Amino acid sequence: MHRHGDAVVKAVIGLDVGNTRITAAIVRASGEVLAMIRRPTDASGGANACYRQIEDMLGQLISTASERSIPISCVGVGFGGPVDYEGGRIMRSHHVSGWEDFPLRQLLREKFGLPVVLDNDANAGALGELLFGAAKRHRNVLYVNIGTGIGGAIISDGKLVRGENNFAGEIGHIIVVRDGPICGCGKLGCLEAVASGTGIGRRATELIQLGSIKTSLPKRSVTSKEVFEAALHGDELAMVVVDEAVEHLAHGLGIAITLLNPGIVIIGGGLSEAPEKLLLEPLRERVSKYVLDIALKGLEIVNAKLRYDAGVLGAAALAILEGGVNCD
Amino acid sequence: MHRHGDAVVKAVIGLDVGNTRITAAIVRASGEVLAMIRRPTDASGGANACYRQIEDMLGQLISTASERSIPISCVGVGFGGPVDYEGGRIMRSHHVSGWEDFPLRQLLREKFGLPVVLDNDANAGALGELLFGAAKRHRNVLYVNIGTGIGGAIISDGKLVRGENNFAGEIGHIIVVRDGPICGCGKLGCLEAVASGTGIGRRATELIQLGSIKTSLPKRSVTSKEVFEAALHGDELAMVVVDEAVEHLAHGLGIAITLLNPGIVIIGGGLSEAPEKLLLEPLRERVSKYVLDIALKGLEIVNAKLRYDAGVLGAAALAILEGGVNCD
Numbered sequence: 001m002h003r004h005g006d007a008v009v010k011a012v013i014g015l016d017v018g019n020t021r022i023t024a025a026i027v028r029a030s031g032e033v034l035a036m037i038r039r040p041t042d043a044s045g046g047a048n049a050c051y052r053q054i055e056d057m058l059g060q061l062i063s064t065a066s067e068r069s070i071p072i073s074c075v076g077v078g079f080g081g082p083v084d085y086e087g088g089r090i091m092r093s094h095h096v097s098g099w100e101d102f103p104l105r106q107l108l109r110e111k112f113g114l115p116v117v118l119d120n121d122a123n124a125g126a127l128g129e130l131l132f133g134a135a136k137r138h139r140n141v142l143y144v145n146i147g148t149g150i151g152g153a154i155i156s157d158g159k160l161v162r163g164e165n166n167f168a169g170e171i172g173h174i175i176v177v178r179d180g181p182i183c184g185c186g187k188l189g190c191l192e193a194v195a196s197g198t199g200i201g202r203r204a205t206e207l208i209q210l211g212s213i214k215t216s217l218p219k220r221s222v223t224s225k226e227v228f229e230a231a232l233h234g235d236e237l238a239m240v241v242v243d244e245a246v247e248h249l250a251h252g253l254g255i256a257i258t259l260l261n262p263g264i265v266i267i268g269g270g271l272s273e274a275p276e277k278l279l280l281e282p283l284r285e286r287v288s289k290y291v292l293d294i295a296l297k298g299l300e301i302v303n304a305k306l307r308y309d310a311g312v313l314g315a316a317a318l319a320i321l322e323g324g325v326n327c328d
Numbered sequence: 329m330h331r332h333g334d335a336v337v338k339a340v341i342g343l344d345v346g347n348t349r350i351t352a353a354i355v356r357a358s359g360e361v362l363a364m365i366r367r368p369t370d371a372s373g374g375a376n377a378c379y380r381q382i383e384d385m386l387g388q389l390i391s392t393a394s395e396r397s398i399p400i401s402c403v404g405v406g407f408g409g410p411v412d413y414e415g416g417r418i419m420r421s422h423h424v425s426g427w428e429d430f431p432l433r434q435l436l437r438e439k440f441g442l443p444v445v446l447d448n449d450a451n452a453g454a455l456g457e458l459l460f461g462a463a464k465r466h467r468n469v470l471y472v473n474i475g476t477g478i479g480g481a482i483i484s485d486g487k488l489v490r491g492e493n494n495f496a497g498e499i500g501h502i503i504v505v506r507d508g509p510i511c512g513c514g515k516l517g518c519l520e521a522v523a524s525g526t527g528i529g530r531r532a533t534e535l536i537q538l539g540s541i542k543t544s545l546p547k548r549s550v551t552s553k554e555v556f557e558a559a560l561h562g563d564e565l566a567m568v569v570v571d572e573a574v575e576h577l578a579h580g581l582g583i584a585i586t587l588l589n590p591g592i593v594i595i596g597g598g599l600s601e602a603p604e605k606l607l608l609e610p611l612r613e614r615v616s617k618y619v620l621d622i623a624l625k626g627l628e629i630v631n632a633k634l635r636y637d638a639g640v641l642g643a644a645a646l647a648i649l650e651g652g653v654n655c656d
Contacts, residue, residue: 082622140492154587156491161484163589164468165622168484173620174583178504185620255502255583259482261491292501292513294410294493 012319013061013075013114015054016121016311019043019095022050024057025309026065026072027316031132033309035064047090047098055111062112075108075116076319078124078311085166088118094184117322121145121311122169123160125268125304126153127321128314133305134266142262143304144171144253147269149184150192154260160322172196176251191252195245197224197271204241213237228274246282253283253301254290261295268304276303340647341389341403341442343382344449344639347371347423350378352385353637354393354400355644359460361637363392375418375426383439390440403436403444404647406452406639413494416446422512445650449473449639450497451488453596453632454481455649456642461633462594470590471632472499472581475597477512478520482588488650500524504579519580523573525552525599532569541565556602574610581611581629582618589623596632604631 011034016023018041025036037057042049058075065072081099082091088105105118126143129135135143141155150172154161161168172192173185180189181199193199204227208217215237217230230238253265271279284301291299306313339362344351346369353364365385370377386403393400409427410419416433433446454471457463463471469483478500482489489496500520501513508517509527521527532555536545543565545558558566581593599607612629619627634641 140490140496152587156484156489156496157487159485161489161588162468163484163623164591164626165589167589167620167623168468168587170586170589170620170623173586175579175586175618176506178579187617187620251503251506256587258498258501258503259480259496259584259587260489261493261495261498263492289515290503292495292498292515295491295495295498298492 010073011065011070012316012323013058013065013072014312014314014316014319015058015075015077016124016315017041017050017054017077018080018121018311019093022053022057023309023312024054024061025312025316026061026070027313029320031313031316033312034068034070035061036309036312037061041096043096047093047096047102050096050099051102051104051107054108058108058112072114074319074323075112075114076124076315076317076323077104077108077116077118078121078315078318079104079118080121083118083120083166085119085162088116090118115323117318119318119322120151120166121314122151122153123162123166124314124318125151125306125310126155126160126169126266126314127317128306128310129266129268129304130155130158131317131321132313133310134302135264138264140260140262140264142171142253142256142260142265143169144256144265144267145269146196146249146267146271148196148198150196151269152256154262156260171252171256174252174255176248176255191248195248195252200224200227200241200245203244204238207237207241213240224271228278231278232275242278243282246279247286250283250286251290254287257287257295257299258290258292263299265299265301266304267301268306268310272303338401339393339398340644340651341386341393341400342640342642342644342647343386343403343405344452344643345369345378345382345405346408346449346639347421350381350385351637351640352382352389353640353644354389354398355641357648359641359644361640362396362398363389364637364640365389369424371424375421375424375430378424378427379430379432379435382436386436386440400442402647402651403440403442404452404643404645404651405432405436405444405446406449406643406646407432407446408449411446411448411494413447413490416444418446443651445646447646447650448479448494449642450479450481451490451494452642452646453479453634453638454483454488454497454594454642455645456634456638457594457596457632458483458486459645459649460641461638462630463592466592468588468590468592470499470581470584470588470593471497472584472593472595473597474524474577474595474599476524476526478524479597480584482590484588499580499584502580502583504576504583519576523576523580528552528555528569528573531572532566535565535569541568552599556606559606560603570606571610574607575614578611578614579618582615585615585623585627586618586620591627593627593629594632595629596634596638600631
């Protein structure tokens with residue numbers, strides 16, 4: 001569809017199912033968003049409540065499309081948790097109960113009579129950047145999403161590297177500190193444990209309790225946002241914490257770059273909104289310590305281009321790129 | 329060609345250009361080796377001397393094929409160093425001088441009038457295992473070659489992950505010990521520096537000099553082979569060194585498995601000949617500490633199936649799988 005241009009308006013629906021909010025949008029092949037709905041995730045109601053939200057939101061958008069005579073060719077769904085891509089099923093959510101082995105693709109297909117593609121939000125995010133964002137004109141991409149957790153996706157020669165069970169790209173769980181702090185996954189020293197928003201907040205909180213480094217930060221649990229804010233104003237403890245996190249990120253990215261030789265590394269997620277001079281700039285500089293020189297040549301490390309609507313654009317890209325003939 | 333069976337004997341030539349020896353063979357699509365020549369690499373003569381050896385060896389095999397009426401459809405070349413795959417040029421050798429930017433594919437094409445495919449030996453080795461060895465029936469493969477150095481290759485959905493400049497797969501240069509021992513590549517703490525044959529020999533030699541652990545090993549530079557031999561007989565120092573190396577390998581493999589979610593990990597190279605109970609068995613056990621649980625499910629970690637003729641079979645697989653229409 002995107003190959004034939006937009007002479008006739010053809011569009012897909014992108015649906016992003018996150019832990020805190022669900023977003024759905026009608027998106028043209030050009031990336032133009034024609035309509036968007038966003039709602040807080042009804043996490044307390046479990047998967048069934050979320051599913052009802054999804055049905056309702058998609059129903060609304062399909063009505064809108066019909067009223068405006070926009071033909072919808074496919075629905076792409078990016079989900080915030082592991083997905084059985086082949087089977088079109090959610091495997092689980094780490095935040096909302098009841099998603100175990102949930103046949104989301106089949107249910108949506110039957111309900112709306114449209115082809116549906118379902119994947120995790122990291123894969124969708126990477127395809128979004130490939131089609132609409134920072135990775136245009138690239139074939140080999142490492143996409144890293146740094147927020148409360150750290151997710152990732154790999155594109156090799158224009159195609160997602162999925163691995164055996166669609167779990168490839170889990171850069172947040174490569175171990176950079178042997179026997180380091182415990183991670184949500186149960187292992188010790190994962191990149192996510194030491195360099196995610198959660199990890200940064202935890203580390204700062206630890207050091208504040210310890211009391212040996214000067215700080216203006218309050219003596220309670222602090223967030224990574226507070227840490228970056230304080231670091232920006234020269235707070236000593238906050239600068240130490242950010243410095244550690246950047247070193248861990250440089251190490252983790254360096255490992256992935258050495259293994260994958262991407263042409264571009266794209267950093268998305270909440271942390272990519274931190275001031276560039278605190279995160280992206282020192283990261284670019286320090287990553288060379290951890291990358292085989294030949295893999296560094298010509299490499300770009302940039303922030304994601306898609307921001308507020310990254311989730312739905314990623315889901316839309318999934319529909320366009322992986323929806324196959326059904327979406328054409 | 330391999331898809332059409334062997335009703336008519338069709339074959340390729342596989343050429344493996346290593347640091348210590350050059351091997352060439354006529355190989356059928358079934359993997360049967362019909363003729364093979366092996367010579368020590370004339371390293372002192374530089375790239376030009378090696379090239380003359382290669383021409384001579386290929387000339388002999390082509391005569392043999394002609395005498396026996398075996399049609400040769402393609403020549404696959406696996407080279408022990410970085411290769412510009414698209415351009416068909418050697419980039420350099422770390423052991424033999426004069427290979428910089430050497431147009432090997434073009435020279436061989438012009439000399440013999442046959443299609444030629446050129447790649448590094450790790451990529452060729454992985455394709456060899458995919459077509460003829462341990463990775464048959466697999467689509468997602470991590471191939472690791474542990475010898476004097478550590479090389480690797482990644483197969484995703486049946487295709488090599490090459491990355492932007494054909495440098496993907498360099499698992500030997502992911503950094504597992506931050507600020508660790510210096511590696512041949514110039515970085516500190518690469519997997520190759522601490523877990524290759526060279527790294528193991530160096531570490532044992534260091535500990536022998538230090539003199540604080542009981543050992544039967546002589547007070548001179550020892551090889552990894554001597555270390556494994558001594559460990560097998562219960563030597564305390566040798567067991568410590570092997571134990572450290574296995575832990576580093578478990579960490580390095582664990583990282584790559586978490587990132588790539590392969591269905592099978594294949595260990596080739598000289599070290600894969602070490603007794604299984606010293607290397608492969610503890611590796612299988614300890615890798616779980618470093619792998620996201622979901623990526624471990626169903627994962628096989630095995631020794632390479634191809635041994636003595638792995639190099640030429642890999643080069644032959646390269647010709648068959650990547651030679652394209654020219655080789656059909």
